Amino acid sequence: MTAIKVPLSWLNDFVDVFDLDPVELAERLTLAGLEVEHIRWVGLNPSAAYHVPADRMGEEDGLPWGLDTLFVGEILKTERHPNADRLLLATVEYGGDKPMTIITGAPNLQPGDTMVKIAFATIGARLVDPYADSYKTMTLKAGKIRGIQSEGMACSAKELGISEEHEGIIILPPNAPVGMPLADYMGDAVFSMDLTPNLARNLNIIGVAREVAALYDRPLKRPQPELAALAGIVRPEDMPRPQPPAQPFVNIVIDDPDLCYRYTAILIRDVEISGSPGWIKDRLRKAGVRPISNIVDATNYTMLEWGQPTHAFDYDLLVERAQRAGQPSSGRSATEPVLPTIIMRRAHDGEKMTTLDGVERQLTNDMLMISDTLGTVAVGGVMGGLETEVNDRTRNVLLEAASFDFINNRRTSQTLRLPSEATARFSKGISAEMPVPAGMRCARLMVELAGGEVAAGIEDCYPTEQHSVVIDLTPAEVKRILGMDVPAAQISAILRRLEFGVEEVNVTGAETAVGSGNATGAETAPLRVTVPWFRLDATIPADLLEEIVRIIGYDQIPTTLMDDALPPQWRNWTLEGKERVRDLLSGAGLQDIIGYRLIGQEVHRKLLATQGVPVYDPAGSSVDTLQLPVILDPENLVQLENPLTPAADRLRSTLLGNMLAALAKNARTFDRVALFEIGKVYWPVAGELLPAEPELVSIGLTGARESHSWMKQDDQMLDFFDVKGVVEELLARLGLLADTRFEATVHPTFGVRAARVLIGKNELGVLGEVHPAVRRAFDLPDQRVCVAELRLAPLVAAVSYRPAMQPISNFPAIKEDLAVVVDEGVLAEQVEGMIRQSGGSLLREVRLFDIYRGKQVAAGKKSLAYNLTFQADDKTLKDSDVEKVRKRIIARLGQTLNAELRG
Structure with missing residues (x-):
């Protein structure tokens, strides 16, 4: 799940929502899959406006602003306090009978400032105490400061409960209406949403606006020229291509197109770094992002609005680095500046770089780096480098907008332990068509906030272009899967509201529509659906069905009863046998555990901590002849192609690693630990694409033989014979003990304190006492640890489903x-x-x-x-x-x- 905060005031820029009840809108979005975890009311009183019960409101829900105590104010005059060097006297007009004088030490006000719009609190206003250690409200009271009466307060974001920022007061836009209650002017409702990975396209304001527009059948507003230019475009092939710059300003090279699908660069000249205006700061704060500077805020604002992370380089620093590297000037004269080169490549072995957070990172050769001819300048899609960051002296900005391989991006972020808002989006996939319009929007916003001008043209490197995805769907297929009739016209309307392209396919002769059997006619003719360019998650008919039912509403699916009698229930003998084994082990005093099937090689290295002991090697052996336990060389484990983390990139081939880890964790808390696990393992089979997946039973014991008691006379510890006894009891209950024998063996995890368990001539498993070296590797306590691992199939086969009763003899023994x-x-x-x-x-x-x-x-x-x-x-x-x-x-x-x- 990935979280995003959506202020409704921002959402309203793209779809009309002010006429909707926020509580009802949150419920509708949640039913459509966009789970609204919480609504935070910024300045609003939902108990009065939206009938939210007052007892359901807590401090995390926000602080209502008094309609008669908090206003839009305007500073008419600012002068120094006669008795304090760091304080100012400000005269504020707020719509009352007369202007009021306040005393403030805000660092973003200077003597002589006039016509500055502020958030003004009068005496009696309820505010957040900015100096309290925890959340605490206070009532503003009149008082003298250094001999002068203060009649109100210019508020910071923290005092209003908007964010934790207390350095400086909130500066409102020049067009803010003086005297309007602050709640009416900037009150808001902020949705905290948790989105599943399949809805990652909605990790932005425009994405959520598209959903709201589709749910309520409202038009999507397109106030920005970049968004307006995309109206009606469905296929990525129809997306407008940017014009290359007449005067090149950077060279772009993609060495690894499998990791970087597209890279674009825009040059913004003559910017002036400063703070952002109040409206930008207000929206960023509500969205949970701390304002930094106008350039950085523009990149964050675009990411939140469009869902496309961007990065700003100091262009002059890139040019300087190119000069230091002695880069050729591409035919230019000696007086012309050298063009920097941006290269997308894998990191070199042993390469390091310092990221924006000031931490030096050790890189590996599977990480995508953004570099120039001198070295690395950013970790692709994760974080920029410190050496080329935008600073107070920056005058020219190179804006990056790119598309990266989401799996590699996620792996890199996890390996470096460097999560970021950019990675939260890149790691779930972003269309390669998004960088151009989002980059243009960000560049235009930078000019609006920081001045300067955008250089003509966009440097665009796009080795492999994105192509359309077309899916055929019929109403019959919809009914078959959803269990409800949805007319073709409604299907088309819903998909078009979601910006899919839809056209009806004419079926002639003996042709059969997809999913429609032999039916014909308008209601059974397939619809040819083109997936919009910004959607990467829709590839098969089932994806379209999900979209249809989301918009209709899962709660609208009718309840239907089966027409026929319930089918006969066939007994699952394997499952019943497995449950019988589980019951027997639980009855023996062991607790059931479930371990992860994904492990890392380090687990097997720990299991092989004993040196000089042969390792079982199943290569070339059939499943039936594989020895147990199958403790493989770590290099021979079944490997995942796309692991979520390097620590879980292999499939386990034994349950012993999970068992020893569980014993170690529980032994830190309990004096006696007795566990068992039933689960699958994965054994590579020579010549086969997929591994064998047998089920095993593992048993683990450690600690005191009996729990502490006042009657206890000695401290006997569980040992080899206890785990052997558990195995014997299990086999006895299954009627297998008479044919069972135990043979001494040598085992890589146990050393010589081990025994093979045989039923006739067939090996059932192994048990033993864990070798001290292995025990230390798993951080187990310095006491005997005994485990067993058995094949489940022979045990299940021995389960009697019609047990015979042996009467108790009436005669003495x-x-x-x-x-x-x-x-x-x-x-x-x-x-x-x-x-x-x-x-x-x-x-x-x-x-x-x-x-x-x-x-x-x-x-x-x-x-x-x-x-x-x-x-x-x-x-x-x-x-x-x-x-x-x-x-x-x-x-x-x-x-x-x-x-x-x-x-």
């Missing part, structure tokens, strides 16, 4: 302990598996409770002690029944694992 001595290399799960196989149906539970290595067993041996539970469903077991099973178990252990009963 017998518990016995069994301790056996085995070789050190024999795994505990091998012993447990053999016990279960030999125990038959009477053996209900096997639990390992002790492992012993020491003097009582031989070297190279270990003792494993198990607790066995025996139970029958049809009788009470006798000791003799259990003894038979016990002997069978001991015999099988001895035969298969060379185990001996421990005495």
Whole structure:
């Protein structure tokens, strides 16, 4: 979402809105997609004028100006205060019985000033206290200053609640009517709008005016010659082309036309830098922009009005730089000035430049730079350079208006961490036809504000011209998608109100109109729609349908019921299985998380913080044979062509990075963290354009095994066996544990404390304790961190949708302990598996409770002690029944694992 502030007084220049209720207009715009977040009332009292409830008004809504206390005033005389060097006495006419004397220290007033129009407050006026630390109002009272009575106040923008500016008072235009209540003269409503990227064309006053004109079927006013010249033009091919200058003043070279589509330059000579007039400052303040100087204000004003960012260079500084670089003068005599050359190119590796904010920027070779023969002068579409900025000594201005690649512009701004109002517009796309009329408007405004003259002609470099976009649409297609009848005449009228070109296509013979099946006739004939030159977002029929329904109103779409019975609902077994896995993990005490699928290479470098460990490489392998977890070389990750940020330019190939980042974040707050995630990963497949997209399950544990309690005697921490236990519980609930085994392995994230999880001969996943180097890389606490990653598909396949119930036996169980001595290399799960196989149906539970290595067993041996539970469903077991099973178990252990009963 991108914000813009739209004063209705400015909007009224282009479409009549003063007769509309601002609240109703805001609602209508919001329903059309242009969300009005807030209305700020500048001087107006909406409770009285527009029936806005007083209890809904807050300080952020603005300060109403009293109709009997704030007026347009005129200073008749200004002289120094006899008792204070920095204060002035001003006599003010405001329409009252007699002029009043006020005392002011405004720096923009001088002794002898007369006929200056100001915002005048009489005694009793409610104003904003400019010296309070936070928003606070005050009532103006009479008082003496250095022995002289002050009978009122000349107000600044802050005292009126317009902006935070308090340096100097507001100077009104010479034609401001003296005595008019200030609220009637400059009161306003300012819409704060949040626009989605598809509506970025409306990040300007004229764009919003086009929307209002279409919504209310009103004509768009064209008070400016640049705008009037575009009336009726739809196709970019029909846009007027600027005349080249008879006397060239700059050379333009575009080395990278894929990043700069068009670059225009206009020369304004003999300007005089000063402050802008009050009306410009007033509009900029209301739009949220701080006035700076007449030249800079002209560029900002044009950007807000037209949506085209421009930049002003000090032309003489460019000429001086060209002379220092020894640039050829293009055949001119030695007495003639050297022509500067503006070059659009990618930055060189290691290149640096200082931007207007005084910060030296490190550039990369994918950034578009505006340079001359001496070096860089601006970051294209982001910010100008300090060395060629307009200053108080500037006399000649080179005005730039250009069109840049919006993706590169956004990436550059994000990489440099340099957001700007220009980038907010360039990064969403601006028509390459916009620079010429907007540049002409800005140049004319500069002359109006700063004097001087515009040099004849425009330097225009336009390597690849924009072409028309034509879309065919039929009423039948509109009905099919919108579910409502919209006559062809209404479709045409709406699109024409939005400045689309529309013509009906004659369909003859067996030809079939687009989207109309086999129907024929006027209501089914396709309309050929030409997208206007300033629209980059409309390329397919669905875009036109969006425009039609926006203007009609989403609230006007009729509610229709289905004619037929609801279709049968087929069960989604995969989704149900996934939810079953999710329920089991949640039931085990883990919390579900959702991680970003976009990552940067740095995440995988952290996962590979252990050195000398082989990395799984799936290149050339099919999806079925890929090992898990797939921790790829960072260079082999699936890369996005147009990433939003360099920190998220790849697709993840494992869930481990997200899990470790989440564990690190939560471990800073909680003593015990137990998380899981189910999500897709992306594995490159040799010879395939698109990657495989399997779903994985990741589990992460760290911290205390139990929450702190007054009953707790020790501080046991979660470890490898806890995450193994969670996996075993999950597999047991799915009926897979009997076929599961765990094998020790070496893993690049875990080191040697890792195990493969196998079901039969198929690998399900891996689990382990995170290696200290990886733990440090993710800024995890200095405690054990254990994670697992499993393939989801085998788990979902094992879910039983008709679970069988095993009744609880009515007969008592017998518990016995069994301790056996085995070789050190024999795994505990091998012993447990053999016990279960030999125990038959009477053996209900096997639990390992002790492992012993020491003097009582031989070297190279270990003792494993198990607790066995025996139970029958049809009788009470006798000791003799259990003894038979016990002997069978001991015999099988001895035969298969060379185990001996421990005495």
